[in-house]
Amino acid sequence: MGRPMTPKVFPGVPADLVEVVERHGRVVAAGDNRAVLADFRPDRIGQLIASPSLPESLTSAELLDLRPEEGGLFAARIRYTAADGGQTVLRSRWIRLPEGWRVTEVRNLPATAPRMTTAGPAEDGSDTPHWEGLRAGEVRVPRCDGCATWIWPYRPICPRCHGFELSWVAVEPTGTVYSWTRTWQPFAPEFSGHLPFVTVLAELPQAGGRRLLGILLDADGVDPLVGEPVRAEIEGAADSGWPVLRWRLDRREVRQG
């Protein structure tokens, strides 16, 4: 089959961009890496190559949606079908540069959080009770038996009274956003297919204000606010690995207000 006789029409989208994006889908599906790279913004090539995750052998691409966004960007959703029938949707954002339309951002949809290869207890096993807590569906934080100081990250000695006796206490799995960042760069191989993602440092008032790191769920296009409530969700591992703690914004109250 050749090119479709009637190109799709998308409101508010320049016709030449529709053509470029449809051709982009075809060269990606064909595995023509030189042509794919030529569509990327030159100053972001390294990031754009490693951001999405696609199966090896693709048979076709279908442009599902193309729409204007703020800042002169256009967002395209392209669905790729693999030889085994599996389907993957990528969203690319396009910008017009002097040399032509270029991809400035690309990601897999739906947005899913990466699982770090380092997930699990420290080598010396000092924080194993925390991870065992996650397996039991609890967020456990150590507390000094002597002076009730909450200790996180884990240390074998209470920083306040220098006691050695401590207990791992299950705390309510909620907190507030102390800080957050969105990661765009593929710093580790396991990030591919999950970029960008948002990491939240959440403060737990019920644990003396100790702060726990976790990736934010459903964070595509969402900018958290400092002080916003978050709730922990414990995500099990597909294999026999350790579950991981994720955060989710708790915006119900905001919507009701």
Ligand SMILES: [Zn+2]
């Ligand atoms: Zn103490």
